[in-house]
Amino acid sequence: MKLGILKETSDGEKRVAITPTIVKKLIDDGYECIVENGAGFESQFKDEFYETAGASIKNKATIFKEADVLLKINAFDPDEIKNLKKGQIIICQMYHRSNPECMQSLAEKGISAFSLDAIPRITRAQDMDVLSSQNNLAGYKAVIVGAYETTKIFPLMMTAAGTITPSRVLIYGVGVAGLQAIATAKRLGAIVEATDIRPETKEQTESLGGKFIYVEPDEGETSEGGYAKEASEDYKRRQKEAVDASLFKADLVITTAMVPGRKAPLLITEEQVEKMKNGAVIIDLAAMQGGNCELSEPNKTIIKHGVKIIGTTMSPLSVSTNASDLFGKNVYNFLTHLSDKDGFKWDLEEEITDETLIIQDGTIRKQ
Amino acid sequence: MKLGILKETSDGEKRVAITPTIVKKLIDDGYECIVENGAGFESQFKDEFYETAGASIKNKATIFKEADVLLKINAFDPDEIKNLKKGQIIICQMYHRSNPECMQSLAEKGISAFSLDAIPRITRAQDMDVLSSQNNLAGYKAVIVGAYETTKIFPLMMTAAGTITPSRVLIYGVGVAGLQAIATAKRLGAIVEATDIRPETKEQTESLGGKFIYVEPDEGETSEGGYAKEASEDYKRRQKEAVDASLFKADLVITTAMVPGRKAPLLITEEQVEKMKNGAVIIDLAAMQGGNCELSEPNKTIIKHGVKIIGTTMSPLSVSTNASDLFGKNVYNFLTHLSDKDGFKWDLEEEITDETLIIQDGTIRKQ
Amino acid sequence: MDFTLSIIYLIASITFVIGLKMLGHPETARRGNLVAAAGMTLAILGTIFLFDGEVSTKVYALIGIAIVIGTIIGWMVAKKVAMTKMPELVSMFNGMGGASAALIGLIEFPHYTGHPLQISVILAGMIIGSISFAGSIIAWSKLNGTMRKPIRLPKYNILNNVIILAIIAYAVYFVYSGSDNYLLVFAIFGAALLYGILFVIPIGGADMPVVISLLNSFTGLAAAFGGFLYDNMVMLTGGILVGSAGTILTFAMCKAMNRPLSNVIFGAFGGESATGESGSTTGGSIKKTNPSDTAILMNYANKVIIVPGYGLAVAQAQHVIHELEELLVSRGVEVKYAIHPVAGRMPGHMNVLLAESNVDYDRLSEMEDINPEFANTDVVLVVGANDVVNPAAHNDPSSPIYGMPILDVENAKTIIINKRSMKPGYAGIENELFFNQKTSMLFGDAKDALTKVLSELKNM
Amino acid sequence: MDFTLSIIYLIASITFVIGLKMLGHPETARRGNLVAAAGMTLAILGTIFLFDGEVSTKVYALIGIAIVIGTIIGWMVAKKVAMTKMPELVSMFNGMGGASAALIGLIEFPHYTGHPLQISVILAGMIIGSISFAGSIIAWSKLNGTMRKPIRLPKYNILNNVIILAIIAYAVYFVYSGSDNYLLVFAIFGAALLYGILFVIPIGGADMPVVISLLNSFTGLAAAFGGFLYDNMVMLTGGILVGSAGTILTFAMCKAMNRPLSNVIFGAFGGESATGESGSTTGGSIKKTNPSDTAILMNYANKVIIVPGYGLAVAQAQHVIHELEELLVSRGVEVKYAIHPVAGRMPGHMNVLLAESNVDYDRLSEMEDINPEFANTDVVLVVGANDVVNPAAHNDPSSPIYGMPILDVENAKTIIINKRSMKPGYAGIENELFFNQKTSMLFGDAKDALTKVLSELKNM
Amino acid sequence: MQELLSFITENLQMIYIVILMIFVGVEVIGHVPAVLHTPLMSGANAIHGVVIIGAILVMLHAEPDNILALSLGFVAVVFGTLNVVGGFVVTDRMLEMFKKKK
Amino acid sequence: MQELLSFITENLQMIYIVILMIFVGVEVIGHVPAVLHTPLMSGANAIHGVVIIGAILVMLHAEPDNILALSLGFVAVVFGTLNVVGGFVVTDRMLEMFKKKK
């Protein structure tokens, strides 16, 4: 089977779906690999590295022509879709539920498509879970970006020239990204507070040395398959009350709250931003899903009411080397789970295949 | 006595010499304060804050006219010098030894000038020591910048998608900045190594959890008044031998080595940079003094041989709030040591006054 | 009494005390046992060869034969027995001692009829010896597996009390009446045996060590009564020493099991069984351990692997585990951490935790690298981990974690698991590892428990 | 002997054992003392009121008067004495006991001439009592300050040995000859007194507690000889108990001072003085302490302030100090850290360190805030800090650190300083705080020393 | 009652010995690590085998033709020896695990 | 020599008592925290004041007209009382610092 690894085309994206190390493993397993030239450049993987690992470097057109399977991180753009051939298989993050038109045009090409973001959150699939691996890095990097952007330092320091009080970091949403953000901010010496709708995150926050702001949850289940459900209006009001005091003292706020398949919950209104400290920074990792902060805009940095608001999911992109490493490993695990060197197994009974195979030979299986 | 606090004019400088808190203390002590408008803006101190503290906000011209003492962080530029009046006293970092022309023009104005960077490194003067307080922040921020710029994360992480090896950080020069850099990088989970010409820094490095690369020192004293002396050629050779292995594995290199009154020692040649890892980052905090890395240029970021080289002393500037806090406290301690509300003591017998008073009533005392 | 013999007895008594003292410290224990044994040998030889009276060679020969028989059997059995069978052997030997004491009483009785004091001493020795004998034999057969289930007659408590009171009343009457009816003595003997049996029968197998220890101190007492009778100092002191030390030991053992003695003995009558405690639903039985045993095991191990999990983070025990690791390393033990990729609740959770307490990166091993190493590992210490060591991932296709790679701690020689309870972890499933033969559970908050282990270790 | 009295003596003996045992644990110590005192009272009353023979009222009256006098004086002195004078008082009381034993011998001697065994017992009690008496008085006067300098005659060692050998030889001869020369007895008495004096005179004041403990066990021995003489069990057991416990205690004290006993006693003859050890050049004398005393002091304090310095970082003892702090807090002690702005070697050094071990930010106090608090602080624990607590900054204008603000630990009730040696810190200057009356030095690497303190604390 | 009193008075020293031995036994066990409980029990078990001395004495005292006494005594000596020898040997084996490095 | 032997044989129980008491003394002190050394010494000091019983016996035994014995005995009792009373009281005072919360 011939795998084609494409260079990412979206703006600012520095990662690559497969790293030279993984290429080597795939080739050892009997796969063939062709890599688009410059694909790994931004993640510090030179073309030579791929060649040493056993891949051949080709241009985009050749890859589209020769490959049986096409690998990317982000969804294929219309240009790319045009070049697809019937019977080819593509693997990437498609977010199929929010992109029905794109699914349509893919189906028309008569290809098969697996979506990596649809991998179910089951224990067995943990090593293929790209969301976890990338969100983890996002949590780390969000704190680094925050530390870089604020005009204060994080730790407490008692020096001859006076005492610097520690920065206060507030984190909304204690999922994978939130937890890593707590850990990193704590490491740097900040006072860290966090809140989440799922009550089990209290213990998790504390296990990392953070302080949890507890908001009495709504009645009934707050989560489903590891993900949060949407919060009630009443919950939102109570949450504001509980968190406001911390928000108005915070030097850095990182928001990561998301509900799968929906717009991200709105947690910080403009009114709240107005009352925040002059010079505070908000990093909204949910900006692409509509943002947890009313003022945030995707991939933009805004200063309003003395507060710098950074809307991004790009954080993992900036640690592209590690992010690509992990992504590649996930894809490798996914690929070897679904196929061997001679082809795919198409075992539709199997949960992971079933959940991720969005389009099969031009038929859309999942909506 | 009327103190005039000026807005900094140099490019990229975000600090302010005196913060609202210090203004309040000075006013309590009986001084009068006038602050240039917008002086604290970049450090998150709004003009209102100064007014609340008891200062009056004026424009630059008024301040030059009214103030008895003029306070700044950086040396006065020619424009400013023009506006000085005979008998006025100025306080700032003048680096008088490297700026003889500037001293000359100041002297011609018949003013008196205290230089903050000339404060002797004696125990008693620790709370006025702006170099220590600012270098400390520089060390912290250098690591944050490094973490921001690299495409890897610092800590070791063993995850379902594979293991991320920890970043390796190498620090040249274990002075104030170097120590804080070690501490910060260590906090973030990197493997930290450091080297210095003064052997006592070995224990200090280890006291922060860093690994010291020991280079047999030259015969005789290696330091003088707490500062390092210049290294011999032989030492430099031995140093390279000992450090190279670590340098070529490092993901982030921070250089802080300086010898007062001289060009910073050259520690990393282009040849060495060539052998470094693809994607590595060098932050040269000595860039203003000639740089510890052959390729570094002041206030520039260069990518060469796959290595990003950032030449800066600006690190503390980006944590301007805290940097101003500490600087202000230093200046306050200095000011109240030399003067009271009615005027200066001019006690030239006293070591601190003697060392810092560069120009007295138009006469240059120190060269 | 002969002077030399007195001195020999004195020396023997002292060796008993010193030997027992030395037995209380791991480093000296073995030598202590030898010291006491030497003293015992001395006392026995002295008794035989320094005897004052006229003794026929026949008797000497008989004694010699008896000793040779006892020595050979005792030696062989003790040498051959498997490690796991030792407690039951101790019980058996204890029974022998009790029987010996009872027999002495039985023989001596006719010589002393009419001396109320001596008779009471004889009766006391005999009764206690018999109880100890019968009880030990039951304990032995329980440990042995011959007698499996605790047997419970109705109104046990009352029945037992009635019997013992009857024995005492009868003995008192006997002494006062000055009777010399040999048959009656046999009746008492029989009643005591019965009581011994009834005493132990309802107690569960897991509590046997405590019972043996108690019976052990009974036998000591019986021996001491013998010493009274013959005015023999070494029997007296040796017996009393074992009597008191044994009693304290019994309490210490109960304490280590976190149960009062009364609960062990009388709890049995309440119908509560020792294994009932495990709180598990699979019905398998778990072994509990304590900080001190854990410490000893690790101290004398060559290689220890620590498996941290989410519980370590919850307890914030990272500093303690690091200290523990450092101490073990300083004692020459090889220590590693096995990091499972999804241990904890976020990727790298264990790394963050252990880096905070400055654990050397080189000591952390990834799952793939460490899995083959478990086979030659003496002790695995699992701290607050659960799912990541759950063999269901290998064995049980219906389990939600089936197919996840796990740390193969099962292959290690001994497994110690520290957690607070038998509750499941994140995946919400039972862990059969806890019921493994090689596994001991160290219950308690990780920080507390490890702190205790640490201080036990320091005292070694 | 009368039955009741025997039982009373038995009870008294038991109270002594139990009392002493209880004295060994901080929580029970006080009650233990009372238990022993109660037993003693019982024994004394029993002796007087249950005496078998015919006694004139005059003698009773005399005894009564003597006891009243002794009680009043003893009580008053003991109640009034200042805390710091207690050890010398103990020495004095010990001397009284010795004198009492010696006097008994002196009085009883004429009654027993011709019974070699009794005479040897009498002589032994008298000699030992006298030595203890004379030695204690010298020890008292040394502690008291009356006798300041150790006095050293030439060839001390030989002289002393000659005297003691002469006394023994003489006593042996006396027993064998069966002499009844009362004067000779006085000569032995005198010689023993002389030996007692010579024994203690060369030993330095700092070592007196060890000497007193040794003399204490001597007096115990003398009392035991009295017990032998009268076949009096309570004297015998009490005396032996104190004799053996006192000896062990003496060794324990030497061990706590890290010196062998021989060094304390004979080292004196070598011309080496206890204060010579301090290794300081200012010639002031320092007090050393040990982990266990440190632990007790802190455990019973209301408020403890910890002053960390560069040494804490060098030793990487941040985790241990945090554990210590947590334990103290859990015991109800108020604990704070006093952070000097330039402690360590970089700004914020202590903050980095303590944050690593998760010390709560709220427990850290800045210098200005905490300085007024030292006055109501029971214990200041200075860990690897030096310059930042050096009073020279206030007092000595010629010092390079003159004018630097420091932490005013001097104002606290007790100061414990942990460092490895008497070496100066960064500024390279002597620190007179170490020689302060209120200061004790806890020498050793910070991590080691604090770990020991911690485990002592845990055992409390 | 009187008998008891006189018994006590006569055997006073014996009583002291018993009481002191009890103290010694209690103190000696003091704080023994739990893992030593079993070997310690086993060692103590061997020590009470001292009862064999009583058995030997029985035989030594017995008339050579008192078959009952001799045979019971014989059994008692065998039992006692088992207790002693077996006890010490099994204790030693239990303690083997404690040899090894410091 | 013979005398010594017979002495030992006669006083065998006494010897046991002495030896056991020594064990008890040693064990009881065991691991006492150093800060208790002084109070413990002081307490032990008070206990050996039991010598006062000897002094009382001397007086009780003395002829009412044996002035020497009576006066020496008187002094011995005073001394002994001082030892006992002073010893216990001063120990108690030393131990005052240990009262307080757990």
Ligand SMILES: NC(=O)c1ccc[n+]([C@@H]2O[C@H](COP(=O)([O-])OP(=O)(O)OC[C@H]3O[C@@H](n4cnc5c(N)ncnc54)[C@H](OP(=O)(O)O)[C@@H]3O)[C@@H](O)[C@H]2O)c1
């Ligand atoms: N790493 C990740 O990224 C990630 C993310 C989400 C989920 N997960 C899942 O989390 C699980 C991780 O496995 P794990 O073995 O680390 O944890 P686990 O299976 O959740 O088990 C943790 C155990 O620690 C014990 N514990 C809790 N607090 C304790 C304390 N204070 N002291 C001592 N023990 C304590 C608990 O038992 P007691 O209550 O009886 O004490 C519990 O059984 C896996 O199932 C994994 O799939 C991992």
Ligand SMILES: NC(=O)c1ccc[n+]([C@@H]2O[C@H](COP(=O)([O-])OP(=O)(O)OC[C@H]3O[C@@H](n4cnc5c(N)ncnc54)[C@H](OP(=O)(O)O)[C@@H]3O)[C@@H](O)[C@H]2O)c1
């Ligand atoms: N904070 C800053 O920014 C900065 C920068 C430069 C200089 N300084 C200077 O550094 C000094 C700081 O004062 P300080 O009191 O923290 O330190 P210090 O005066 O240097 O004293 C540290 C003490 O710690 C002891 N020590 C070293 N290692 C130890 C160990 N392993 N265990 C126990 N004790 C150990 C040393 O005594 P032993 O050798 O006897 O153990 C030493 O006396 C000041 O003089 C300050 O001016 C500070």
Ligand SMILES: NC(=O)c1ccc[n+]([C@@H]2O[C@H](COP(=O)([O-])OP(=O)(O)OC[C@H]3O[C@@H](n4cnc5c(N)ncnc54)[C@H](O)[C@@H]3O)[C@@H](O)[C@H]2O)c1
């Ligand atoms: N078992 C597995 O295999 C596995 C694998 C990966 C992740 N997980 C678990 O899944 C969970 C979700 O992970 P994620 O980071 O991908 O989630 P996510 O990105 O969907 O959401 C981030 C966080 O936001 C929170 N949130 C949602 N609405 C909120 C609101 N209104 N207010 C406050 N917080 C709100 C959620 O509870 C969640 O913790 C994590 O706890 C993780 O442990 C499990």
Ligand SMILES: NC(=O)c1ccc[n+]([C@@H]2O[C@H](COP(=O)([O-])OP(=O)(O)OC[C@H]3O[C@@H](n4cnc5c(N)ncnc54)[C@H](O)[C@@H]3O)[C@@H](O)[C@H]2O)c1
């Ligand atoms: N006593 C006080 O009051 C006081 C106050 C502040 C600082 N200090 C001390 O002064 C010292 C110097 O501080 P700094 O940071 O201002 O120094 P700096 O900025 O002048 O130099 C930075 C470091 O570079 C090192 N260096 C110079 N040449 C080198 C070479 N060829 N190779 C490797 N390293 C080289 C120096 O040794 C120094 O450690 C520090 O150790 C600090 O502790 C003392």
